[in-house]
Amino acid sequence: MTDLNQAALPEYRSRAVEQTEIDTLVVGAGQAGVAISEHLSKLGVPHLVLERSRIAEAWRSGRWDSLVANGPAWHDRFPGMEFDLDPDGFAPKEMVADYFEAYARQFNAPIRTGVEVKRVVRNADRPGFTVETSAGVIRANRVVAATGPFQRPLIPPIAPRDERLMQIHSAEYRNPQQLPEGGVLVVGAGSSGVQIADELLRAGKRVYLSVGPHDRPPRSYRNRDFCWWLGVLGLWDMEVAQPGKEHVTIAVSGARGGETIDFRRLAQQGMTLVGLTKAFEGGVVSFQADLADNLARGDENYLALLDAADSYVARNGLDLPEEPEARRTFPEPDCVSEPILELDLAAAGITSIVWATGYAVDFSWLQVDAFDEQGKPKHQRGVSSEPGVYFLGLPWLSRRGSTFIWGVWHDAKHVADHIATQRKYAEYRDAGQRRDERGACGQSASLSGVS
Ligand SMILES: Cc1cc2nc3c(=O)[nH]c(=O)nc-3n(C[C@H](O)[C@H](O)[C@H](O)COP(=O)(O)OP(=O)(O)OC[C@H]3O[C@@H](n4cnc5c(N)ncnc54)[C@H](O)[C@@H]3O)c2cc1C
Secondary structure, three states, rough: OOOOOOOHOOOOOOOOOOOOOEEEEEEEEOOHHHHHHHHHHOOOEEEEEOOOOOOOOOHOOOOOOOOOOOOOOOOOOOOOOOOOOOOOOOOOOHHEEEEEEEEEEHOOOOOEOOEEEEEEEEEEOOOEEEEEEEEEEEEEEEEEEEEOOOOOOOOOOOOOOOOOEEEEOOOOOHHHHHHHHOOOEEEEEHHHHHHHHHHHHHOOOOEEEEOEEEOOOOOOOEEEEHHHHHHHOOOOOOOOOOOOOOHHHOOOOOOOOOOOOOHHHHHOOEEEOOOEEEEEEEEEEEEOOOOOHHHHHHHHHHHHHHHHHHHHHHHHHOOOOOHHHOOOOOOOHHHHOOOOOOOOOOOOOOEEEEEEEEEEOOOOEEEOOOOOOOEEEEEOOOOOOOOOOEEEOOOOOOOOOHOOHHHHHHHHHHHHHHHHHHHHHOOOHHHHHHHHHHOOOOOOOOOOOOO
16 A cells, blocks of 8 residues: 655645646646546656646635545545555545645656646647646647536525625535524535535534435445445446436435435434525525425435345345345434425524535636537547547546546546547658658657647
8 A cells, every 4th residue: 555654755835837838738636637647647648737726625625624535445546546544434535635645746746736727728820728827828739627526616596695694605614613603504415515414413503404306325235335336336337417317416425434314314313304495585585395305206216226236236146235224214204294385594593504505617717619608618528629628527527427536537547548649640740751850850849739
């Protein structure tokens, strides 16, 4: 196992950008940027990674204090290094960030931190791109946008303008002490919302959780984590979301050693569940009457995975212990049978709202022809419609696993291969050119062509 001891390794600090020309420029040094740097290094592609902050910054300052990885350490990692942790354990967020930093050091990744890419434009009269950064201008033949799937926290326009309420996005949530005295409404019950709501409930707060459509896999079943089941059943490799499930979140948690998310259990522990948040008017919040349906569809998804797992075990004659108790359900709580459709915030004592409502991407810096009318990147497995521009880490870039730690590593390999192949085409010289170049004693252009 690779030693994660920081002291033994060279440091990544904010450094000036020495190069003004580079073959491939990677923007962002999260897991996606580190992954492609490894593949490009192996293929001998000259490249530079620019990171505006620190390596894996999102895992340091973009997540709440108690967050641990959603997948076990044996699964949520790159192939080239293990975590210094029980393989079935869940790495705390700082350990995940340290992991990527150590991983980058392992192959001496050419990363410059503290440099922001401000603008990328295609050159009008020669191949490649001009890249304006906070540390000067660089010319690059290719640009890989590895700036992450979750760049801009999204709060829906229904959010009330009410100064008596503290409102934050899950990206700004750190711990229960941050919130004022009183009850809290958590909007969104994907992995972030449900974990934050659970933490607030355990801290003694009155918690209302607004639950929309979700998938809810068992944390583990028959001695195997759900990450294993999704792997062997081919579900991580699904290329597109099932029709109608494009906006369905997945509610999982690695907290306290990992447990299945069960909304009815949370209700039994004192959490009040409500349906999708509809509107705020005159200090009253209204909810859709869809809570029971959302829970039922979450149960369906849960039970379908148990069924698929059981038939996989039978088909392959595996010796995995049966687990009938996984099919037991908690009784229907009152908040489901008699749903709350309206709530007076002041009367309910709600003083804060946590919006766990997801993120958008922001490619305003990438001013090239690689986006559709809605501003969505146009690409095939990360290879964009604009030659020389690549994307990594986007949801469903090639498959369901594309935003996850292990998934982006495989996508990065494909993108790096494409870059290496394009370099071969660009380097090709016909017989006449080869003769001329031999005559010119092997001078070579520093920027080879991208059409
Ligand atoms: C709460 C939460 C928990 C998650 N838990 C897990 C998990 O347990 N397991 C898992 O596999 N996945 C998890 N994910 C999903 C995913 O692994 C992370 O979102 C991960 O951070 C994505 O990595 P990335 O490299 O694609 O993007 P990021 O980590 O966001 O990295 C992008 C980098 O680009 C930099 N950048 C952006 N713009 C510029 C610019 N213009 N110039 C220079 N630099 C720039 C940013 O500073 C950033 O460091 C989680 C996501 C969230 C939100």
